[in-house]
Amino acid sequence: MRTNAQTKLTNIVTGNVIILSDSLYPDAEHDWSAIVSSTKYALDGTMIVEQSVRQAGRPYVMQAPDGHGVLSRATVNALKSECDKLGATFWLDYLADGVVKRVKVMFDTTQEAINATPVKGSTSPKLTDYYNVTLKFLEIPST
Template identity: 25%
Template structure:
């Protein structure tokens, strides 16, 4: 199944081999618990309104390759503060932004290093997004 990111009419196809590595590490409920000076327990809970992390990464060095042209487009979008995008993953559209507070929104390195890079060179990349 295809994975795409879109801003307006510009759509970038990501490798379908990327997997959502933190899909099961998020809960829709936020909760805090604290004790008062008397020892009573106060629990506050609410449904989260957004912020679900979506980290797309290759499972190994043999999968999830993307061209430099795709990486460059992602970096251009990541350079725009608060850039909203539409992620289509498993047939579902999600409005996302880059998760800059967790490091680089996109990390990429070449599969094979060439001194004279071209748009068709392949890269391994991790894309850190957040649903809003």
């Protein structure tokens, strides 16, 4: 696991920091556009195009290839605890393009926000056991 405290999740209110693997990266980061368009036709057949800039809502699905973005069960438990806090917002810092990027996010609880599967099966997991994880966030305005 590559961890050097550059990829992390920080609760904005409490200041709690959870160190993540630097191998976690936004999946399909280029599949979202800040521009949204709507088209319709006028009675004379003219196409009307309206465009606007989205204010928020970009999905951040943080994952890594199996075995590369593993987190300990203790870290997964800490993430679950933060996810279960109503209205919690976070700074997500992650490595991309050779720099650390920072976005303000909240867990995407419209779906399964945390998916964690054990690297090795166990009938009695330990806090040091490793899990492959997928974390789902939504970007929110950083005002």
